[in-house]
Amino acid sequence: xxxxxxxxxxxxxxxxxxxxxxxxxxxxxxxxxxxxxxxxxxxxxxxxxxxxxxxxxxxxxxxxxxxxxxxxxxxxxxxxxxxxxxxxxxxxxxxxxxxxxxxxxxxxxxxxxxxxxxxxxxxxxxxxxxxxxxxxxxxxxxxxxxxxxxxxxxxxxxxxxxxxxxxxxxxxxxxxxxxxxxxxxxxxxxxxxxxxxxxxxxxxxxxxxxxxxxxxxxxxxxxxxxxxxxxxxxxxxxxxxxxxxxxxxxxxxxxxxxxxxxxxxxxxxxxxxxxxxx
Amino acid sequence: xxxxxxxxxxxxxxxxxxxxxxxxxxxxxxxxxxxxxxxxxxxxxxxxxxxxxxxxxxxxxxxxxxxxxxxxxxxxxxxxxxx
Numbered sequence: 002x003x004x005x006x007x008x009x010x011x012x013x014x015x016x017x018x019x020x021x022x023x024x025x026x027x028x029x030x031x032x033x034x035x036x037x038x039x040x041x042x043x044x045x046x047x048x049x050x051x052x053x054x055x056x057x058x059x060x061x062x063x064x065x066x067x068x069x070x071x072x073x074x075x076x077x078x079x080x081x082x083x084x085x086x087x088x089x090x091x092x093x094x095x096x097x098x099x100x101x102x103x104x105x106x107x108x109x110x111x112x113x114x115x116x117x118x119x120x121x122x123x124x125x126x127x128x129x130x131x132x133x134x135x136x137x138x139x140x141x142x143x144x145x146x147x148x149x150x151x152x153x154x155x156x157x158x159x160x161x162x163x164x165x166x167x168x169x170x171x172x173x174x175x176x177x178x179x180x181x182x183x184x185x186x187x188x189x190x191x192x193x194x195x196x197x198x199x200x201x202x203x204x205x206x207x208x209x210x211x212x213x214x215x216x217x218x219x220x221x222x223x224x225x226x227x228x229x230x231x232x233x234x235x236x237x238x239x240x241x242x243x244x245x246x247x248x249x250x251x252x253x254x255x256x257x258x259x260x261x262x263x264x265x266x267x268x269x270x271x272x273x274x275x276x277x278x279x
Numbered sequence: 280x281x282x283x284x285x286x287x288x289x290x291x292x293x294x295x296x297x298x299x300x301x302x303x304x305x306x307x308x309x310x311x312x313x314x315x316x317x318x319x320x321x322x323x324x325x326x327x328x329x330x331x332x333x334x335x336x337x338x339x340x341x342x343x344x345x346x347x348x349x350x351x352x353x354x355x356x357x358x359x360x361x362x
Contacts (some may be wrong), residue, residue, distance in 0.1 A: 053358040065352065077325065095310065097358045121325055150306070150327045150335040157343045157354070164353040 037219075043126065045167070046159040047053065047194050050096035052130055053137055057251045064222040066168045072139065073127045074100065075156035077148070078120045085121070088117055092126055101138035102126050181193050214247055220253040225274040232266040232273035283307060283319075286341025292318045306335050 053064040055069060062069050077096030081153060084091075087106055091099035118124060128141030147153065213221065223241055227233035235254065239247050254272060257263045263272045281292050281303065293309050311321035326336055347354040356361060 048354055050355040050358050054355060073297070096354070096356050148331050149333040151333065152341070154336065154340045155341045157347055161347055161350050161353045168353075212340070249346065 024178050025046075038204065042071075043167075045069050046156055046163050047072045047074055048096040048160055049074060049076065049092070049098070049100040051160075051164075052100060052139070053097055057132055057139075062132070064164065070129055071127070072130055073125060073156070074139065075123070075125050075153055076100070078081055078118055078122050078124060079131045080120055081117050082211055083117050085157055090118070090124075090126075092124065092139075100143065101136075102128065102141050103138060104128075104144050118144065123153065125152060138192065178231060212254075215251045217256060219245070220250060221257055221262055221274065224257070224272050225276065227273065230266070232271040235270045235272075285307065286338040292322050293324075294318055295321050295324075305329055307336060 051064045057066045076092040077094045079091045079099045081090050088104045090102045092102050093099035125145050126141045127143040128139045131138050131140050224233050238250050262275050266273055282290050283293055284290050305328040307324055309321050309324045311319045314320050
């Protein structure tokens with residue numbers, strides 16, 4: 002499936018292995034994703050119009066709720082301009098005016114491909130969004146011609162999926178899996194049903210959709226709600242969840258601990274939630 | 280002038296400004312304006328190369344288009360004023 006593209010921002014010379022636009026949806030479906038800390042290392046599929054309309058706060062760009070730094074866009078080259086140190090393309094994905102894409106060329110390094118791709122070529126650009134004097138552009142670390150035109154279709158769907166999944170992390174597991182080639186009609190219905198829920202995620206939806214059972218969710222909520230340094234004990238959980246047996250509580254705790262939602266503190270009977278910023 | 284069919288076998292007529300200089304076949308991407316007669320007045324077009332061996336799935340592309348029109352908030356077609 003899709004890998005999470007965890008790049009560190011280093012240099013603009015090629016040599017990166019091409020990774021498909023990773024959008025962290027398998028991890029997000031567990032509901033325990035550490036919000037805010039991992040976003041800077043994600044690579045997000047986008048459209049040119051999203052990049053042009055993204056808001057900018059200091060060095061950080063946002064498309065709606067989604068923080069974007071490293072992006073992929075798929076479009077057709079409309080023009081090229083080669084100079085000694087770089088190649089500038091204008092890439093058009095039909096959502097807006099063609100986007101300026103700059104690719105640095107290291108003339109010393111023979112492994113870097115510096116042949117200019119001709120206009121009319123469909124390419125996938127991976128790089129960083131930049132803004133200079135109010136002018137947006139992408140500094141690319143990879144500009145690769147498409148081998149398979151179905152990548153266009155795939156990118157379109159990835160853009161929608163990634164932005165949807167990253168906007169409301171709690172409510173979008175399983176949808177990533179539904180985007181299969183053979184199940185297009187199912188996908189439409191599935192999206193239609195949950196399309197309403199992500200606008201205002203409520204607890205009931207959470208219970209069914211974030212991958213945890215009702216019991217696990219109750220246990221997790223209680224653990225999250227505990228302000229003590231040493232966390233909440235299994236005994237406390239048993240007292241407060243009178244409807245759930247100790248064995249079930251322990252099973253839930255073990256599951257949540259394995260998934261990374263909680264961790265043990267002073268001993269194996271006390272737990273705190275890993276996600277304490279709510 | 281030529282006719283194109285989409286992934287659901289719907290046809291549309293495309294009118295060009297200049298006569299065609301090449302033979303068109305396979306999948307063609309046309310960009311243009313829709314006239315009040317329902318024809319596309321093309322400003323530009325390009326053929327999708329299918330020489331790489333993997334056929335372009337037009338039906339799937341059609342479905343993808345429907346998806347993005349269902350979610351305009353995630354696939355904008357206009358550039359909003361940047362904040």
